[in-house]
Amino acid sequence: MSAGVDLDNVCADFGTFRAVDNVAVNIQPGEFFSFLGPSGCGKTTILRMISGFISPSQGVIRIGGKDMKGQRPNQRPTALIFQNLALFPLMPVWENIAFGLEVRGVDKQKRRARAEELLHLVDLPDAADKAVAQLSGGQKQRVAIARALAVEPQVMLLDEPLSALDLKLRQHMRAELRAIQKRTGVTFIYITHDQGEALAMSDRVGVMSQGKLQQVANPRDIYNNPANGFVASFVGENNIFTGEVQGTEGNLARFATASGTFTARLGPAVTQGMKARLFLRPEHVRLAPGAGGTNSIPVEVTDVAFEGNFISIHARDAGGQVLLAEARNDGATAVPAPGDRLHFTFDGQNAVILTGDTAARDIDA
Template identity: 45%
Template structure:
């Protein structure tokens, strides 16, 4: 069964004086979708979130919620709630009172409020702490209560503005699982803002990569990572090797390319106008080393090594070109390749992406 449209953004632009924060942004978010706005600081993602919430107005364009144009509606008339980075809990209230506060303002009667508060506390596994105040909680517990308070009024859309950034690494990882679980249980559309690519890849149904106030690419996590449409996306999502090359011939969705190593390969392409200079993207984990080398083979010399636990990251010089290579540490205490050591590398042509300039 096809899902309906939860949020539609059409040709939205936003200017602050002479500064253009957003420029002709358009996308559609489906009901019950975990949709992430991802990009570096200053790319316009929080401004866009604030416009959906009603805290900012677009300079141009339209925003629709469930088919209704909302950019002129005040925040309290939109079925949208926001979880902020700071959580914004009332320090003088108990957790139960924090959750009930918005419901009371909406006119819910006492029994309905009590039942909903109990339901929300159970949903976020905080029932034993109902009588505590925010100062008595850990960061992760405050996060859960902020989520419960935002979910209590049954919003159509929940907006999350970098809600995990104040937590430590282990807690952030645990809360990612909590957020995904809550989204599936409630069936509410989540719009999540982050600059953390790992968070976006882990949690999202789809990702909208923003850069310089414009949409760079929208797709599933695997589409964004495996098939970046331009250099900005390839560089921002994960790590990659950029290689300057020459496109010799185009044929359908394929390009014949001369690489800087002197090899000619045929690789997938889209968006190229014709033969000429091009930039290639080759992810470090797509390059095999020694026994794992396959496809197009290269000879190089290790110039650097960084042990990272699960992986070791190597820098390898190949004919004057510096390549980053990632190798999983599958065996305990396996000897790595030392700087100065010659190594064989290999990559498959279908691992190369030809990027639009």
């Protein structure tokens, strides 16, 4: 029912621009795999190559072990859900869903029955005879999913299908998509620039930047053990210090920055003497009234924002760098006020030294 997808050193060139650069990944049958990256990173190009609308300029794409070279989109066992869904507005809902069956010569009664069945699966009974324009955003979403499922694809490709929905509905549809994937067992390949979506739904995530696959790992590892500066900075918030690796002790290293010398975990491919960056998640920052231990930065609080489940604290250190800490709103932590002077401290195991460029912060996440 479901097939794995192997990308074997796949490249895509548009003129002199290399949109996808040597991407190699094996996506397992039945896996929910996400490509995560900023717009223009090449993730949509990968999806269009898997579905067959673009041919790779180098490399091999295999679906279920079979080389897809020369196979048109209508010959591949994939179904693509477009970003704008691309439902057929002139057909009623059930004909939309049954289109793939109509193409395969299934007779009308069976088509209709199957469409009804799928409408139940996506929790949208009684919509069969409605016009597409009568549906809400979330309902259109479900119809698009049903239409793709109708052709019993081995691989489902989803191109940011939730981006047009409002936040509440998006979160609901995440769970829904995940449930449908589990129920059908179809391999899902999901494209998104929204890290929350990727982390919440996927079995594994491939983070992309500038056409290259930066890291492939499960969501926890992506967040906790980023492979390089790009992954660390693109996924989640960070305090970033630029500096130089001085001495290493086990998996920890001493790292000299303008804000002081810290001890932190050594990331992959980082060695002594290297210029690198230290990444510290705001939720790993502790607030201390006085200096404490090795990793301690004296700061002045500039702003405190109450976010509900947590409190976000902006502060400035002696060198003028803006730092961010997050305190859980558990009632136990004393909430500082702007102007307070205190220390940001952290455990060296919770901070990591990495190389590589950081992601631009103007991403529309």
